[in-house]
Amino acid sequence: MALPTHHARVRLRNIIIVVKPALLWGGPAMAHVSEQGFVLLLPTGAYITAGVAVVAMTVIALFAMPQAVVTGLFSARALTPRDFGKWPVITSLLSFCVMFFGIYIGIYGSRDPLSNLMPLGFWTIGWIALVSLSAVFGNLWTWINPWTGLYRLLNLKEPPMRLPDRIGLWPATATLVCFAAFLLADPAPDDPTRLAQLVAGYWGVTFVGLILFGPRWCHSAELGHALFASFASLTAIRLQHPAGIGGPGWQIAQAPPRPAAGLFALTLLGVGSFDGLNETFWWLGQIGVNPLEFPGRSAIIGVTLMGLITSILGLMAIFALTIWVGMALAGAKTPFAQAYGWLALCVLPIALVYHVAHYLTAFMVGIQYTIAALSDPFATGADFLGIQPFRVTTGFFNRIDTVRLIWITQAGLVVVGHVWSVLLAHRVAITLFGDHRRAVIATLPLSVFMIGYTFLGLWLLAAPKGA
């Protein structure tokens, strides 16, 4: 991870220095100890060693594993595609109504983001839960996106404009970077009104794009489609064309990706990695912030953006290096761009487990607030679900047994994701480079990279955090 520029660091330090003398800090100085304090008591060093060893053993095992085992892992059987008829139109229309309601609540409902269904629905249900579940249940977004139902109702003829095929996922990748900037650097991504306005604006822009370019717009530029489709490509069963059933990841192994789909996957992983990194004592130390005296997001917008961009570009560059070295070692003749784009898709399992592991704790709290807000959507004291007295708890962060269980679940997911990626990359490499032996050699640097990334992922879970 490259450091922010010297100029930015100096500027930030100045801010801190100005604040400090005035800060006759009397209050409770920090977010309370809770979960992080217990994590620091766990033998995470031993857990990390074990986790890294599992991934390393997988890499070593690849040398001994017959090719048929690896190809068998990701083989698939074709299924007859299901046509769901009008149902996706109906659910999309319903989703449009839900979104409209969310925007209304965001603007006119409670000002507290923890009592307002707009931020709770968007972040806890949408970004955390549904995105994660798409890796199990497939592309939920084709059902619940708020555009296609309305678009079908309009029954428009040929769109007036056409997006070129080569554009692939480039626009969606750019949108993902903007979204990540909002998620990680914006001072108030939870603010109900701002979020509602943003969602309304994004809906409008996307709908105009849909009218101008047709459904192709959604498949190239719309972030939800790209995000859900990416994780849905990891499911074992696919019901839509080309339908099939196989080892999770078979969809990636089966056909070369669209342009920029690999970069989208790497961006997703870069965002997820920086999302963990930017909270750590280590990162705060790099940007000159006292980890026990976090100055608020407003004070570090610039360096956060810089860190985010550096993470994404740095990951892409390191990934390119591993592919280039691997191909040189194996003497592979495959075009570099093809190998890079396809193998990059194989990081999706890691991106997925980062997403689930990172947000697991936030989800455990957020879902409670969501239930409370569903019971009282207008914050008027209603109790539609009959759940009162309902008290949100974070008690599970206060006990070492539950904290250990949460941590090991997160760490286990990270390890499984990396093993999955190593195997999937090897399977794709067999197609790319022709045979098992050459695939093992060509992906060796990539495998070493994934062992390192396992360490990073587990270290991020164990590291002390201050933001």
Place this chain on the structure above:
Amino acid sequence: MTKALKTTRRTLLKGAGAGGLLAASPLLGRFASAQSAAPIKIGFQQHSTGIGAAYGRWYGRTTEAALKMINDAGGINGRPVEIIAEDDGTDPKRGAEVVEKFSNQHGCDVAYGTLFSHVVIGSAPAAGEQKIPYFVVSEGHHVASGALNRYTLQPGITDVKSQVQAMAPYVSENLGKKVTMIFPDFAFGHDHRDFFTAAIEAQGGEVLEHIAVPPSETSFTKYFPKIPRETEVLYHVMVGPAVLTFVKELGEFFGPSSPAIFGFIDSLEAVDLASPGLEFLEGTYFWEGNPRYAQADQTEYDKAYRAAVGVDENGASVSDPSDVSTYAHMFGCWETLHIIKAGMEAADYQGPDDRQKLIEAVEAMTDMPESMEHPQGPKLFNGKTHQVFGVQYISRVENGRLVKVHTTSIDDTLYPDEVDYTTQSF
């Protein structure tokens, strides 16, 4: 609308529609004596997200409970009270924006509830510009130091300078006069270093060694050999995620024969003292703003306050014994809301035009006896410094519980005025 008055987080009457709904409420008769049935709007600057979120949650629960009590008793000046909670992200810049919103967008009568000092310091200028009374619940010395303005008051919680100073007599008389202090090396730790060093010297004691630990430190073993052998009392105020490690390593370092150990509960606020690694705390002493565990001499007020907030006799949520509250601090919300009520009633507050009268009415307050409005204990408000003073508690860990062993006098907490806000114009 009647459901809004149940003892739940939902009690917060938030949102633009709440006022109108309330006006149509069958409970209207309760508030009928008022000239206007429109609610009094209190803007609650809440740390819903960011590093203060754990405190923000409990400040929210306490606020909700106090609001219910006030509304059940007829509101303020016959008008219902509405809380408008805005998240500040525990971010000073957003804090200032929130205070502006309270005044410009939400039509709030007062702003209230801020905890983290940097947010208070960042927001207070906005309160001065908007001329909106700003009641903070932060414990910081920044109000009484004169750094803020006439619109900013801290009438519901004592400040760190008075708390630290009040510990010195007990420590020197009961634990020892030779003290070593170990603290994080930034403003929070420096406050403790400066205030306590002066206070213990005034008691005839001395600080043998100041051990400043870099804030990013997560292992402390290397600092312990710096503790002088003749140390009688070790004073610690470590904070952050490494606190449990600190206590564990301290226990391993000293074994069974340690000096007396005294700390501030800020280190372990909302942490279960029965947690593994904290066994070493047995027999050590803590400052507590309000005793977390119900004591043998528990007052009827503390009992009723706990019930209203939904906290059991161990200071945890009644619905989850693991969910330990921020008990040493959150009473400040309860007491501050009752002071706003008392101030508005004394000023016959009718609307934003009466904001200056409200501040003058609070400035005129002095004695606040222990009562349902002040369950933490009796207090003395200093109108000149806008800061309240009150009794402090020292507890000893016995069988994993904090048992109160000393209650300071209010006199122990007093220090000379550093500002007279009443000389500042509005």
